[in-house]
Amino acid sequence: xxxxxxxxxxxxxxxxxxxxxxxxxxxxxxxxxxxxxxxxxxxxxxxxxxxxxxxxxxxxxxxxxxxxxxxxxxxxxxxxxxxxxxxxxxxxxxxxxxxxxxxxxxxxxxxxxxxxxxxxxxxxxxxxxxxxxxxxxxxxxxxxxxxxxxxxxxxxxxxxxxxxxxxxxxxxxxxxxxxxxxxxxxxxxxxxxxxxxxxxxxxxxxxxxxxxxxxxxxxxxxxxxxxxxxxxxxxxxxxxxxxxxxxxxxxxxxxxxxxxxxxxxxxxx
Amino acid sequence: xxxxxxxxxxxxxxxxxxxxxxxxxxxxxxxxxxxxxxxxxxxxxxxxxxxxxxxxxxxxxxxxxxxxxxxxxxxxxxxxxxxxxxxxxxxxxxxxxxxxxxxxxxxxxxxxxxxxxxxxxxxxxxxxxxxxxxxxxxxxxxxxxxxxxxxxxxxxxxxxxxxxxxxxxxxxxxxxxxxxxxxxxxxxxxxxxxxxxxxxxxxxxxxxxxxxxxxxxxxxxxxxxxxxxxxxxxxxxx
Numbered sequence: 001x002x003x004x005x006x007x008x009x010x011x012x013x014x015x016x017x018x019x020x021x022x023x024x025x026x027x028x029x030x031x032x033x034x035x036x037x038x039x040x041x042x043x044x045x046x047x048x049x050x051x052x053x054x055x056x057x058x059x060x061x062x063x064x065x066x067x068x069x070x071x072x073x074x075x076x077x078x079x080x081x082x083x084x085x086x087x088x089x090x091x092x093x094x095x096x097x098x099x100x101x102x103x104x105x106x107x108x109x110x111x112x113x114x115x116x117x118x119x120x121x122x123x124x125x126x127x128x129x130x131x132x133x134x135x136x137x138x139x140x141x142x143x144x145x146x147x148x149x150x151x152x153x154x155x156x157x158x159x160x161x162x163x164x165x166x167x168x169x170x171x172x173x174x175x176x177x178x179x180x181x182x183x184x185x186x187x188x189x190x191x192x193x194x195x196x197x198x199x200x201x202x203x204x205x206x207x208x209x210x211x212x213x214x215x216x217x218x219x220x221x222x223x224x225x226x227x228x229x230x231x232x233x234x235x236x237x238x239x240x241x242x243x244x245x246x247x248x249x250x251x252x253x254x255x256x257x258x259x260x261x262x263x264x265x266x267x268x269x
Numbered sequence: 270x271x272x273x274x275x276x277x278x279x280x281x282x283x284x285x286x287x288x289x290x291x292x293x294x295x296x297x298x299x300x301x302x303x304x305x306x307x308x309x310x311x312x313x314x315x316x317x318x319x320x321x322x323x324x325x326x327x328x329x330x331x332x333x334x335x336x337x338x339x340x341x342x343x344x345x346x347x348x349x350x351x352x353x354x355x356x357x358x359x360x361x362x363x364x365x366x367x368x369x370x371x372x373x374x375x376x377x378x379x380x381x382x383x384x385x386x387x388x389x390x391x392x393x394x395x396x397x398x399x400x401x402x403x404x405x406x407x408x409x410x411x412x413x414x415x416x417x418x419x420x421x422x423x424x425x426x427x428x429x430x431x432x433x434x435x436x437x438x439x440x441x442x443x444x445x446x447x448x449x450x451x452x453x454x455x456x457x458x459x460x461x462x463x464x465x466x467x468x469x470x471x472x473x474x475x476x477x478x479x480x481x482x483x484x485x486x487x488x489x490x491x492x493x494x495x496x497x498x499x500x501x502x503x504x505x506x507x
Contacts, residue, residue, distance in 0.1 A: 021374075
C-alpha cells in the first residue's frame with residue numbers, strides 16, 4: 001500500500017470570499033478532496049491513501065479557524081473513508097482554545113496532530129509548544145511537525161522538544177528541508193523521531209537515513225496543497241523512485257512505515 | 270527627554286511571560302525614561318483583548334505611556350477596529366509577519382491605507398533575524414508605494430539598514446544593535462534623524478539601551494538627543 005503522509009486539503013471558498021482578500025487576477029488557492037483524489041489515482045504507481053490536514057489554520061486568526069478546518073477533515077473522512085486518514089491542526093498560540101480544540105478532535109477520532117511552529121513564529125521548544133506536546137502525550141496521539149531552516153522549526157529545535165517527551169513518537173516533516181543533515185543528526189540520537197520525505201532537497205539523504213539511522217523511521221510524503229503548482233504527489237513519488245531502492249526498503253518508505261507508526265497510536269491505515 | 274519606542278505589555282503565550290504597565294513605569298523611573306510607546310506581545314493572537322490592556326495602561330499613565338495597537342491584517346473587521354482604536358487615543362498600529370500576511374498582499378496594503386487615512390505610523394515589528402520567510406522585494410515595493418506613510422521598521426528585518434537608507438519614510442529602532450557603536454554605524458547610510466531608541470522590554474532593558482547610546486563615542490550629544498526623543502516627537506507630531 002502506498003500512503004502519502006502529508007497533504008493539505010481545504011474547503012472551497014466562494015469567489016466572493018476569495019476576491020475580497022486577493023488582488024484581481026490571482027488564482028484561487030487550495031485543494032479539495034474532490035480535486036485531490038484524481039491526483040492520487042493518476043500517480044504511477046497509484047497512491048492508495050493520504051494523511052490529510054488543514055492549511056490556513058496553521059496560524060489561526062481566530063480559534064474558530066482551527067475548528068472549521070478540522071471539521072472539514074472529519075467530513076472528508078466520512079465521505080471517503082477508504083482514501084484518507086485524518087489529522088487535526090493545532091495553533092499553540094491560542095493557549096486554552098488550542099488545548100480544547102486538540103481534545104475535541106482527538107476525541108472525535110483524529111489521533112494525529114499537525115503543528116507548524118514557524119507559522120506563528122513560536123520556537124518549537126517554547127512553553128506553549130511543551131504544553132501542547134504534554135497534552136498530546138496524555139491523549140496518546142501522534143504529533144507531526146513542519147520543519148525548515150528558521151529559528152522556530154529547525155530540526156534541532158524540534159529535536160529538543162522531542163527529547164523532552166522520549167516516550168512519544170513524533171514526525172519531523174520535510175526532513176529539515178535544507179537542514180537535512182541536522183535532521184539526520186537528531187534522528188541518530190533520538191529513537192522517537194521520524195522524518196517524512198516531502199520537500200527534501202537531496203533525495204540521496206533518504207538512503208543515508210536508511211543506512212545510518214534505520215529503515216523504519218522514514219515516511220513518503222508530498223506536501224500537496226494546491227490545485228496547480230505546490231508540491232505535487234507524482235513529483236514527490238519520483239523523488240523516492242529515482243533512488244532505485246531495493247523492494248523491501250521501497251515498500252517501507254512508501255507505506256509500511258506509516259502503517260506501523262499510525263497503528264502505534266491506534267489508527268488503522 | 271528620553272522616549273523608548275519598543276515595549277510590550279500583556280501576556281506572551283509562547284514563553285508565558287506577563288508584563289504590566291506598572292512594572293514598566295517602575296523600570297522607566299529607575300532608568301530615567303520619560304515616556305514609552307507600548308503595545309501587546311505580537312506572539313499573542315488574541316489581539317482585541319491585549320489591545321484592551323494597552324488602552325487601560327494609557328488611561329492609567331497618560332503622561333508616561335503612548336499606546337500602539339496590534340493588528341492582524343487577516344481579520345475581516347480590521348478597518349472598523351482600526352477606526353475604533355484611533356478614537357480611543359491610540360497613536361499607531363503594530364503588525365508582524367507572524368500573522369502570515371505577506372507585505373505584498375491586498376490585506377496588508379489595506380492595513381497601510383487605513384493607517385494613512387487615520388494619519389498613524391505603522392510599526393513593522395518582527396522577532397526573527399534573517400531566517401524568516403519574509404520576502405524583501407514585496408516589503409520594499411510596499412514602502413515605496415506609500416511614501417506618505419511613516420514606518421518604524423524593526424532592526425530585526427534582513428538588511429533593515431539598507432532598506433531604511435533607500436526609503437526615506439522608514440525609521441529604525443535600536444533594539445537589535447549589540448552596542449551603541451552599531452547604532453552609530455547605521456547613522457551614516459540612514460541618517461541619525463530616523464533612528465529611535467527601542468529597548469524591546471521586557472526582553473530588553475531600558476537602562477541597557479541608554480547605556481549603549483551613552484557609551485558610543487561615535488555619537489555626538491546632538492545625535493543622542495535625536496535618537497532619545499526628538500525623532501519620535503517629529504514622527505508622532507507631539
